[in-house]
Amino acid sequence: MxxxxxxxxxxxxxxxxxxxxxxxxxxxxxxxxxxxxxxxxRQDLYDYWSDITNLPSFxxxxxxxxxxxxxxxxWTIVGPGGMDIxxxxxxxxxxxxxxxxxxxxxxxxxxxxxxxxxxxxxFGRGTEVRLFISYDPPAGAVGKVVAKVLQxxxxxxxxxxLRRFKQLMETGEISTSKAPDAAPRGDRxx
Amino acid sequence: MRALTWHGKHNVQVxxxxxxxxxxxxxxxxxxxATAICGSDLHLYDSMIPGMSNGDILGHEFMGIVEEVGPxxxxxxxxxxxxxxxxxxxxxxxxxxxxxxxxxxxxxPAEKAxxxxxxxxxxxxxxxxxxxxxxxxxxxxxxYARVPYSDYGPIKxxxxxxxxxxxxxxxxxxxxxxxxxxxxxxxxxxxAIWGCGxxxxxxxxxxxxxxxxxxxxxxxxxxRLELAKQNGAEVLNFHxxxxxxxxMEMTAGIGPDSCIDAVGMESHGFSPDNIIDxxxxxxxxxxxxxxxxxxxxxxxxxxxxxxxxxxxYGGVADKWPIGAFMEKGLTLKTGQTHVQNYLPDLLxxxxxxxxxxxxxISHRLPLEQAAEGYKNFKxxxxxxxxxxxxxx
Numbered sequence: 368m369x370x371x372x373x374x375x376x377x378x379x380x381x382x383x384x385x386x387x388x389x390x391x392x393x394x395x396x397x398x399x400x401x402x403x404x405x406x407x408x409r410q411d412l413y414d415y416w417s418d419i420t421n422l423p424s425f426x427x428x429x430x431x432x433x434x435x436x437x438x439x440x441x442w443t444i445v446g447p448g449g450m451d452i453x454x455x456x457x458x459x460x461x462x463x464x465x466x467x468x469x470x471x472x473x474x475x476x477x478x479x480x481x482x483x484x485x486x487x488x489x490f491g492r493g494t495e496v497r498l499f500i501s502y503d504p505p506a507g508a509v510g511k512v513v514a515k516v517l518q519x520x521x522x523x524x525x526x527x528x529l530r531r532f533k534q535l536m537e538t539g540e541i542s543t544s545k546a547p548d549a550a551p552r553g554d555r556x557x
Numbered sequence: 558m559r560a561l562t563w564h565g566k567h568n569v570q571v572x573x574x575x576x577x578x579x580x581x582x583x584x585x586x587x588x589x590x591a592t593a594i595c596g597s598d599l600h601l602y603d604s605m606i607p608g609m610s611n612g613d614i615l616g617h618e619f620m621g622i623v624e625e626v627g628p629x630x631x632x633x634x635x636x637x638x639x640x641x642x643x644x645x646x647x648x649x650x651x652x653x654x655x656x657x658x659x660x661x662x663x664x665x666p667a668e669k670a671x672x673x674x675x676x677x678x679x680x681x682x683x684x685x686x687x688x689x690x691x692x693x694x695x696x697x698x699x700x701y702a703r704v705p706y707s708d709y710g711p712i713k714x715x716x717x718x719x720x721x722x723x724x725x726x727x728x729x730x731x732x733x734x735x736x737x738x739x740x741x742x743x744x745x746x747x748x749a750i751w752g753c754g755x756x757x758x759x760x761x762x763x764x765x766x767x768x769x770x771x772x773x774x775x776x777x778x779x780x781r782l783e784l785a786k787q788n789g790a791e792v793l794n795f796h797x798x799x800x801x802x803x804x805m806e807m808t809a810g811i812g813p814d815s816c817i818d819a820v821g822m823e824s825h826g827f828s829p830d831n832i833i834d835x836x837x838x839x840x841x842x843x844x845x846x847x848x849x850x851x852x853x854x855x856x857x858x859x860x861x862x863x864x865x866x867x868x869x870y871g872g873v874a875d876k877w878p879i880g881a882f883m884e885k886g887l888t889l890k891t892g893q894t895h896v897q898n899y900l901p902d903l904l905x906x907x908x909x910x911x912x913x914x915x916x917x918i919s920h921r922l923p924l925e926q927a928a929e930g931y932k933n934f935k936x937x938x939x940x941x942x943x944x945x946x947x948x949x
Contacts, residue, residue, distance in 0.1 A: 406649060406650050406651050406654060492651055523671065526667075526671070527668060528667075530667035530670060533650075533662070534667070537647065537650050537662075538647040538648075538650075538706065539629060540581040540582055541581070541666075542581075542647075542664055542665065542683065542692070543581065544666050544693040544694045544695070545580075547575040548575075548580050549580045549581075549694075549695075549703060550577070550703070551558075551577050551699075552574060552695070553611070553614070554572070554611065554612050
């Protein structure tokens, strides 16, 4: 048999599916990675994400992103119980067309880090996008429970935000069936 | 507007609810002129499919007149007559690109998609009026409906063609057609079809159009068997014969080339396996489906044959005859209907008078009598073969 390169995909991806915790655990107590295949060119996706003022368009609990100065931005996020959380985020890495990483600055309400990676799918199926989110939930363990009840626990947050990003990039809109406008209901559920 | 809403097992009623609105750029609002009760609605009526909420509007087979379109919709305009596919698909993702709209990645809203991802290992595609597992969209048994991605799914209907002739393009006609296509029929083949409800009848019509030499239809309701016969099928009443033995006898010991399970999770009959399944199904834990027909198709089909399953299954089944399935070298093809793929060709078949799509309609009711329609479609399946509701 001649020696050939294996045709399998690169398994050294960061994913909760792989057991190596160094790959998937962030600095903070709650962390998650989620992958999505998006049927759009890599550069388009990078361009949209790298303008971070676009992010509230699909991040449901981000109320506003205000640019402070190069690489720094002020985020207003809906926290547990509806109270606003403020954090200042700093871009730590920006590889054009490929990867953006960020971390929270001192004085933020939530200590937080994250990254997003864009990679051409090896088989021509668009762009593989991986999103990593890690943070210390507000108010420690209790806050984590509250966040989970509110479905803002990072694992759920990462997959929903990536789904909405994919919907927006592929279809130009975000799917919704929210009552009453998008899906009227009889009694209850308004 | 007035709409049929779900309020629990065997409890549906017509309520006044807010009118739907355009919320996304590709939306359209359709004024519904005709909508049907589908066999799969009975799984919701019977509370066999989870994820329903009190007040949800039912209905996924509907058509009407475009009332309003969103700013990004350049294909439809107010006044167009359209039939709306029950599958909500974006037309842009990998699956839509590859002609699998019933596997669309985007139509189930992010906050609804988690539930089915946990249950099925993937997030289900959106559908109208079919529980929050498929997106929690309001259905079409109403005066109006919001249709997302309406520049991709709905098909325009030429003037002068009655609603009744084209309404079933929304579900049961393409579902019966795909069932026959999945059966991999070659000219002259023998095809056995379990269930002579609407999908079974369309599978019979489709199999014959595709060149089947012989179609054998199985049911126990005399009126449905009569309809099957009128459509060119030979018939078996499973109360009168042992189905597999009868099929073996009719095919000189070989068995049908293809078998179609157009029954699904709530099969009738008093075979021992079906009774045990029904008991387990009541617990909602030990089992959720009654796969008697699925087992029977695998046992009856010829060696190397194909089993096609348009019938709806919702959860887990056991006593799967994997030995027979493997040893006989069978092919199984199934899935929700890729409705959008079939619409132009099937509309043409209707316009060319190659198929009668109306013979199965037994009742036409105003929307206000929808609850009566559900009750009878459920309990009097012999007479109530297909119910069309008229909201306006």
